[in-house]
Amino acid sequence: MIKNSKQLSLTKKRIEEFSDTIRKLQSEEPTLSPLLAKAQIDALACQRNELIGQVEDYELLLSGDLAVFDVNSISDLPRSLIMSRISMGLTQKDLADRLGMKEQQIQRYENTEYSSASFKTLVSIVEALDLKITPACAG
Known part of the structure; x- marks a missing residue:
């Protein structure tokens, strides 16, 4: 990716x-x-x-034609965060600035698909991207 x-x-x-x-x-x-x-x-x-x-x-x-990214399991979240940032037209530096981090930290997170990020950091990224999380419909 x-x-x-x-x-x-x-x-x-x-x-x-x-x-x-x-x-x-x-x-x-x-x-x-x-x-x-x-x-x-x-x-x-x-x-x-x-x-x-x-x-x-x-x-x-x-x-920007893609606006909704399905996350069917927690393992889908990192890829969806990266895709969301890109579709919003944000660079890694833009996201880092929103989070008060260095661009290199976002690069490291994304290169490892957020494997070293804490849950708190993931929540901060979701908030920085202003993502809406809705529950999946039970079928």
Whole structure:
């Protein structure tokens, strides 16, 4: 999951590198058996496509078109907090400022999906993002 503009830029660069390598392999005479050459290209394309999906997800969040994030279990909360921050157009620094923290602390929290954050910190982040938590309907 891409969490900031620096990661977005690096991911786009990696996509170009994968694309360039794929084009090069497709245009060269294979030094491997045709089956192995195809497997190599397919593996690179798979990795590239995964990165493209991450870029698309991040850009969709940035557009603000997503406003509701379902949290079906407490383990879903960290990812939803990150997605909420991005969809609100807030940088990690913006969130850190709201919380009176350093940007690097938010980066650490998000890089580990809040595994080291206390419950109190998680509640503070929910409040800083002004998120509304509603109970799921029992069906």
